[in-house]
Amino acid sequence: MATIIDGKKLAAEVRGRAAERAANLMTQGVPCGLAVVLVGDDQGSATYVRAKLRDCEECGIPSQDFKLSEDTTQGELMSLIERLNADPSIAGILVQMPLPAHLDAEQVVAAIDPKKDVDGFHPENLGKLVRGLPGLRPCTPAGIMEMLDVYGIDPAGKNAVIVGRSSIVGKPMSLMLLARNATISVAHSHTDPCELARICQSADILVVACGIPKMVKGPWIKPGAAVIDVGMDRDEAGKLCGDVDFASAELVAGSITPVPGGVGPMTRAMLMSNVCLAAELQHP
Numbered sequence: 001m002a003t004i005i006d007g008k009k010l011a012a013e014v015r016g017r018a019a020e021r022a023a024n025l026m027t028q029g030v031p032c033g034l035a036v037v038l039v040g041d042d043q044g045s046a047t048y049v050r051a052k053l054r055d056c057e058e059c060g061i062p063s064q065d066f067k068l069s070e071d072t073t074q075g076e077l078m079s080l081i082e083r084l085n086a087d088p089s090i091a092g093i094l095v096q097m098p099l100p101a102h103l104d105a106e107q108v109v110a111a112i113d114p115k116k117d118v119d120g121f122h123p124e125n126l127g128k129l130v131r132g133l134p135g136l137r138p139c140t141p142a143g144i145m146e147m148l149d150v151y152g153i154d155p156a157g158k159n160a161v162i163v164g165r166s167s168i169v170g171k172p173m174s175l176m177l178l179a180r181n182a183t184i185s186v187a188h189s190h191t192d193p194c195e196l197a198r199i200c201q202s203a204d205i206l207v208v209a210c211g212i213p214k215m216v217k218g219p220w221i222k223p224g225a226a227v228i229d230v231g232m233d234r235d236e237a238g239k240l241c242g243d244v245d246f247a248s249a250e251l252v253a254g255s256i257t258p259v260p261g262g263v264g265p266m267t268r269a270m271l272m273s274n275v276c277l278a279a280e281l282q283h284p
């Protein structure tokens with residue numbers, strides 16, 4: 001049976017370190033505020049934002065919560081970003097995605113001061129990732145790298161397969177594993193479905209972020225592989241599940257992240273680390 005990678009426990013440790021770091025920074029007069037911007041009434045997004053604000057409270061990181069109505073204009077949102085960029089008490093800015101369809105998310109992300117971009121979505125920060133330079137990294141793949149490290153899974157020389165190519169997870173994940181000397185394959189919606197199982201079977205490290213409930217089954221997994229499930233889906237019964245069929249996968253994998261209790265808590269914890277890093281970057 002696979003080792004269960006305990007994201008909840010690791011996340012608590014990461015939050016503990018972030019709390020200490022934030023306290024030290026604030027003692028030195030370095031502000032560590034996080035601004036969280038939510039536009040519209042999406043219930044899923046509202047839940048994520050509440051969780052992030054709770055994490056801030058636990059870590060002693062001051063947070064400011066901006067709830068904007070569904071009909072907010074691009075100009076209004078851009079003015080808020082400008083105001084937050086200029087506010088010295090704000091170390092980090094997070095705009096919860098997705099934005100309502102009438103808003104241009106690319107323009108919003110590009111307007112955030114790269115030093116305050118705690119999501120690591122700004123083109124400058126993604127560029128640094130491509131170039132192998134230090135900077136703010138997207139929270140989900142950063143949390144996954146932390147989990148691999150703590151569980152002694154060294155990507156160097158391994159075959160890593162990433163299923164999904166989003167800008168938030170798949171693309172930065174592939175770059176981070178590449179930077180740690182893994183051999184990378186990225187499967188996506190245009191990958192030949194007949195090839196998908198074979199591609200997954202080649203993985204020593206398999207990261208699944210495709211948003212399809214239980215798509216990856218046990219027989220797709222190389223015995224002993226590390227399986228990282230980024231999915232947050234509902235099964236036929238409406239029960240929370242991942243993109244990996246956990247019951248069949250845990251019989252084959254060497255280690256596996258559960259859903260819930262795996263990648264999700266680590267993603268949130270890495271946000272707290274990123275707020276500290278952002279504060280440090282602004283006060284070198």
Ligand code: GUN
Pocket residue numbers: 094095096097098119139140168
């Ligand atoms: N929506 C889903 N994941 C994320 C995330 O990591 N950051 C933001 N800002 N929005 C999201």
